[in-house]
Amino acid sequence: MIEKVSNKAVKFYNEDKNYKLASENFYLTYQLYPKDTSTLYNAAVSASIAKEYDTALKYYGQLKDIGYSGATTQYFATNIESGEEENLGSKMQRDLMVKAGGYNNSLDKSTESKQIEIIENIGYIYVNQGKPELAITALEEARKASPKNINLLLNQAQMYIKLDKMDKFGELMVEAVKIDPTNPNLFFNLGVVNANQNKTEEAIGFYKKAIELKPDYGDAYMNLALALLGGEKEIVEEMNKNLSNFNKYDELQEKQKALYKKALPYLMKADSIKRSKGTVRTLLNIYDTLEMEKEADALRPIYKEMRGQ
Numbered sequence: 001m002i003e004k005v006s007n008k009a010v011k012f013y014n015e016d017k018n019y020k021l022a023s024e025n026f027y028l029t030y031q032l033y034p035k036d037t038s039t040l041y042n043a044a045v046s047a048s049i050a051k052e053y054d055t056a057l058k059y060y061g062q063l064k065d066i067g068y069s070g071a072t073t074q075y076f077a078t079n080i081e082s083g084e085e086e087n088l089g090s091k092m093q094r095d096l097m098v099k100a101g102g103y104n105n106s107l108d109k110s111t112e113s114k115q116i117e118i119i120e121n122i123g124y125i126y127v128n129q130g131k132p133e134l135a136i137t138a139l140e141e142a143r144k145a146s147p148k149n150i151n152l153l154l155n156q157a158q159m160y161i162k163l164d165k166m167d168k169f170g171e172l173m174v175e176a177v178k179i180d181p182t183n184p185n186l187f188f189n190l191g192v193v194n195a196n197q198n199k200t201e202e203a204i205g206f207y208k209k210a211i212e213l214k215p216d217y218g219d220a221y222m223n224l225a226l227a228l229l230g231g232e233k234e235i236v237e238e239m240n241k242n243l244s245n246f247n248k249y250d251e252l253q254e255k256q257k258a259l260y261k262k263a264l265p266y267l268m269k270a271d272s273i274k275r276s277k278g279t280v281r282t283l284l285n286i287y288d289t290l291e292m293e294k295e296a297d298a299l300r301p302i303y304k305e306m307r308g309q
Helices: 002-014 019-032 038-049 053-065 091-099 115-128 132-145 150-162 166-179 184-196 200-213 218-229 232-241 246-273 277-289 293-306
Strands: 073-079 085-087 103-110
Touching: 002 019, 002 038, 019 038, 019 053, 038 053, 038 115, 053 115, 073 091, 085 103, 091 103, 115 132, 115 150, 132 150, 150 166, 166 184, 184 200, 184 218, 200 218, 218 246, 218 277, 232 246, 246 277, 277 293
Parallel strands: none
Antiparallel strands: 073 085, 073 103
């Protein structure tokens, strides 16, 4: 009976892709034979895929309660004829085949524990249920067991974005950079956080670091250009206050042009890597201000086409 129910579960999962019925039959298998805790794990995974989230949470909770790890030992040996390493199922089977002379180089391999994965999956379910606070709690629990796990950290950071807690997001990005200092996306995210907090110089530094690590990072070039152009607002406000003071106005306009010239190379690079309405529109504005007529004339019909005109 156990074998029959188990086979039905596998069929529902692999062939029929009916994950709800697969979950039900995996769980029934577990109830019939509780010693095989892997069937409870399969039931939880299947329920999650079927978006039966409450059921999945129930099964994952049971896995945590029984201390399920999912870690196993696999018994390998090298096939003398083919020279390939093979998993021979059990230690007894492997040892017999080595003794028979067809295999050598016995090796035991342990699979990783699934405990972190279980807690991560619980967090994923809470995300899909629209419960980011509970997801954060689950991910924090997982990170205590695996503090260097960058994926857990990034998942937790995403939850803080959903909760609009950018200060917490920024803290985790700083922590992430320490764990993975060669990841350009982490520096880019730190640039965004600092730009949103009006820390322009810090943002520029992080964008430059992202570009250093990934020279074709189009979004980093674009954001760097926009960060540099962030100082334009104050200049324009001053220009509007000095419309009748020609000397002051001209002085401010030159300051604006200098800012444009500083940002232009980064903007051109961003446009060359990944052209968009945003890159083209900003380039046109700069070309017109700097009286770069040839460049502006070449770009204007492209922008009109992008806008469907």
